[in-house]
Structure formats: C-alpha cells, structure tokens
Amino acid sequence: MTIKNQSAFIRAIANDNSLPIEKAALELWIKDLENPFRWTLRPLLQLIFALLLHVTWFVKRLPLPQFSGHSLLQKMICWFCKHLVSPEANLLILRHFATESNILNFLSENSGQSVVVDLYPKRIDDMLQDTFVKHDQELFDAFLHLGDVKNAQNKFYSAITWQRWQTIDMADFKLERKASQVIDFETAHALFMCLFCFLLKRDEYRDAINGFNLDQSIAIRIGRIINKPEIVEMAYNKYPHYLVGPWNLSQRFLMHGFFTEYLYAELEEIRLSAVGKEADNEQIADES
Template sequence: MTIKTGNGPSAYLKAIANDNSLPIEQAALDLWLKDLQNPLRWGVRPLLQFIFAILLHLTWLFKRLPLPQFSAHNSLQKLICWFCTHFVSKEANLLILRHYATESNVLNFLAANSPNSGFKPVQLYPKCIADMQHASFVEHDQELFRLFAELGSWHHPKQPLTPQQLNWQHWQSVDMAQFEFTEKRTQWLDFESAHALFMCLFCLLLTREEYRDAINGFNLDQSIAIRIGDLMGDNSLREMAYNKFPHYLVGPWNLGQRFLMHGFFTEHLYAYLQQRYSTEKTEV
C-alpha cells in the first residue's frame, strides 16, 4: 500500500466534501471545509478553548453572585464587529453572516405556516460585518424568543400542509454575492477559535439571565425541527437537531460544540427548505 503525502485535503475531508446525506448548500460546505484546513484550528484552538473554558466558568460564577447586574450590549457588539473586521477569517465571517440569514428564514417559514399567524417577521439579514452593530447577537437571540412567545403552544396538525398550502411569503434565498466583504491580511482566525475568545466577553457583558437564556436558546432547535417536520410531513427533520430538550436548562459546559452544532442545524434545515422552495417555484 502506498501512502500519499501532500498539502491538500486529507482523505476524510475529501470524503465529506462529497457527502450530501444531510442537506447543505455547496457555498456553506466550501466555507466550512476551508475553515477546517486553517492550521490555527488544530494548533491554537484547543489551547484557547481550554484556557477560556476555565475563565468562562469563573465569569459565570461571578455573574451568579448576589451583586447588581450590568450589561453593555452596544460595547459588546462593537468589540465583536471590530474583531471580526480585523482578525477573523473571511470564511468564518461569511459563515456568521449566513447564519443570520438561514435562521431568519427558518423562523419566518415556521411562523408563516403556523396556525397563529399574528406575528412580526424576523428582519435580521445583515450583508456585512458593520450591519451586525444593529443586527446584534443579542437581538438575534431575543427575536427567537419573541417569535416562540408570539406563536404560543403548538398543536400538532393531523395532516401535513400540501405544497399549495405552504406559505413562502417571507422567504429570502441566501445569495452569497450580496455579502459585502473586504479581506485583510490580519484576518486569519478560524471560526471556533474566534468563538472561544468571545465566550467570556458575552458572559461578562450580558446580565446573568440574558446569557443563561442565550446559551439555552440552542435547545429550541429540536422544537423548531419538530414543528417544521409536522408541517412538512417529515419526522426525520428532528434528527438534525443536536441541541435538544429545551425545558432542561444547562450552563456553559460544552458551549463551543453546542454553538457550532446550532449553526449546522440551521444550515441543514435552511438547505432542506430551500430545495423545496426551488422545486415548487420551478413547478409554478
């Protein structure tokens, strides 16, 4: 057996580059595969995650003390945007911008096809890093909670909706060409390393309730999958959700992986719905 060496993708990366068993758009897959090949992800990230995981738990403990609560949403978002503009890689930044759009689409589709139609659509579709100073991560979380509260209790439909009944009114297909991005030489940090650096800052500059809610909001992924699965008549969608059981509140343990898997979930569900949208648009 001959073992080939080189600087190209490994055999496993080549394998997953062609694996579309789970729905995912090629643009997102290409960005993620390039991010995976960032040397810092394999060399620096483990050390960063170890150090900042300890610091995160200490910050979490500090925020749980019986002290006056404080938050600094604007300062937090300005720091994030500045850091993303100067140090976070192009691939990671584009994945962040895609996440806003994919989750906004998924939530709006769920709301538009739910029995309770009295809702305000999510309008978080930033096209550049500067837009995130207004479409903040805090607002991103709060819009999810607001929409779930507006939709109220879920009543499982006896029959899935037909293609003609599906409402795509608020659907906005993600067009990578619409994202505005100027790459700098200093932008070298991969997606997961960047998240490790910001975990403690989020915990410090949000109130303890805001941060606790934010890191537990991932668990609504299962609820979203169940509801859309009911609407589409496809129970397999719930298998896409890594974060589950929203009534069980968790702390910051394993936050990096749960955060990343939330991103994958929205990409998978968006791609699944986009395929249906494209098919039905073609048939009309």
C-alpha cells in the first residue's frame, strides 16, 4: 500500500516523531498494521486463544505435578516463525531481543555492575537455544544484581559508557522469506501465548508475564542516569509488586515491545550525539 492510499491516521503516525523510535522499526510496524490478517483473522484467534489461555492458566495453577518443555517450545515457535509469521513480524521479534539486551547492558554498565546480556539473535535459528526463556531469566538476573536504585546516578553524557552496546543494523538480520509467511505480529503472539503457558512451569510463566511490569523500574533507573525522568511515561507496564494473570496479555506484550524500541532509540540518539562531539573535539585538537 502506497503512502497516498494509507489512512490519514496512519500517515500521521508515520510522520510523528514525538516519541523516539527508529525509522526502520516504525516502517516495519506500519507495514504490519496493513497486513489484512491483522484485521480479519486476529480478532477471532485472539478470542479463541484468550479463552484457551485462561483454561490452561487455571489447570497449570492446580496442585498438580509441574512439567515444562523448553526445547519443544523453542522448536515450535521457530517453526511458526519460519513458515507462517510475516517477515515484518519476524524482524520486529529479532529487534526486540537486541533492544532489550542493549537496555539491560546499558543499565548494568552505567550502574557499576558486571551483568552482561548476550542475546542478539540474527536469524530465526539463533532462537532455538532457550532464547525465549533465557530472555526473561536474563531480565530477572539483571535486577538481582543491579542493587539500590541509587546506583543509577545522574551522569554527564560524556561520562556515560557504551562498551556493551550493540547498534542495530537491519542488514545483519537474515531471513528466508516464504510465500506462507502471512501472519502479522499480534496474531503470531496469539498463537504463541498458549504454548508458553502450557510448556512452562506455572511460576515460570507467571514470572514471564509479570516481567513486563519491570519496564517502569528500568525507565526510572535509566531516567536517573541520563537525567530525563520523563522517560518513565514511555512505560505502559507498571507497578511490578502487583502480580497479574494473563488478562490483557496481548496488549501488555505489545506495549513492552514499544517501550524497548522507544528507550533504545532515545539512548542511541544520546550515544550518536556523544560520538559526534568526541569526533569534533578530536578535530579541534588536531587543528590546534
């Protein structure tokens, strides 16, 4: 669909830069919004799978022997991604691992901690080795070691370090495109969420869907470092002390993805500005 055929609202958000988001991510999302399956198949599947999810959640919370199938979960999700999920949605999924890994590494590095997150898959097959489960565990482990929020102290931009930061280059992502890859991002999540609930132990799944609420804590800490407390407004998911169930999971999951994209873009802009100033200073020093 060309720009002139897009609705007025889609054209508006495509050109609005009030919230920080990289152009590549925004273009992927706009294209995903235009996927006809999002407006036809998704509502029906979300209704069916939301009901199934709540039944699965109830059964998993019963005092029964717990089981998990991490390897099977990874293989099934990767199969869906390879054969059914649209290229745009796959790229958004791959980007999400990179954005959150960068955010956690930035937070750890600039809080004086040694936590290193190394989840930067470039292909679907890179997600086969416990990536989805490890993604949540890395987040929780980071908060175990970050310590007091006072460790996140306001720094001049020149004092911020970026040694563990990896800039996202869309050319690094490798996808084998298939004609069957037609499912949009949100429909894909509707398919995945029951698998997660069924193939994780009850506390693993409960922790995973409540991990989104640490977005607020991340924003508070990074806001202190870069002296922008207003970035906490980017966090839709809040109040991690209040544990929730799977209700409204799709929206909370999606808003978590937006949050990491916003925060990544905000930090990348600061990094590029610092690099530019450093280059200018070096040029001035050479000329003098």
